[in-house]
Amino acid sequence: MDLRQLTEQVEAVSSTYARKHGIIRDDTWFLLKLQEEVGELTQMFLMRSGQARDKGHSPQELEVGFRSELADVLSQVLLMARHHDVDLEVEVERKWMPWHPDRLSAQSGSRAAGAVLSEDAMESDGDQGNPPP
The missing domain is CATH 1.10.287.1080 (MazG-like)
Incomplete structure (x- = not known):
C-alpha cells in the first residue's frame, strides 16, 4: 500500500x-x-x-x-x-530529499560534492534552502 x-x-x-x-x-x-x-x-x-x-x-x-x-x-x-x-510525498521530496547523501554527492555548483554542511545551516528552517532537522 x-x-x-x-x-x-x-x-x-x-x-x-x-x-x-x-x-x-x-x-x-x-x-x-x-x-x-x-x-x-x-x-x-x-x-x-x-x-x-x-x-x-x-x-x-x-x-x-x-x-x-x-x-x-x-x-x-x-x-x-x-x-x-x-x-506529503511531494512535500517530503521537496524538503528532505535534496539533502539525501546520494543527491548531495552528485551536486555541483555552490557546494562542493560531498561537502559537510555548516552547523548553522543544519539548524535553519528547511524551507529556507537548508536541511530539515
Whole structure:
C-alpha cells in the first residue's frame, strides 16, 4: 500500500467514526487530535523507557502500546495533510530529499560534492534552502 492509499484507508475509518459520534472535523480538530496523539505517544514512550510508572503494564504491553501510538500519530498526520490538501510525498521530496547523501554527492555548483554542511545551516528552517532537522 502506498502513502495515498494508506491515507484514503485512514480517512475512511476517521470519517466513519466522526459521523457515528457527531464529531465535526474542522481545522482545529485535526490539529488538536494530532496533539492528543503525540501526547499519548509521549506517555507511552516515557513508560516504555522507565521514565514514568508503567501502570502495571508488562514490557510487551508497553511495546505494543508504543507502536500503536506511533501508528496513531502517523494516521493523524495523514488525515491533517489530506484535510489541508497537502501532498506529503511531494512535500517530503521537496524538503528532505535534496539533502539525501546520494543527491548531495552528485551536486555541483555552490557546494562542493560531498561537502559537510555548516552547523548553522543544519539548524535553519528547511524551507529556507537548508536541511530539515
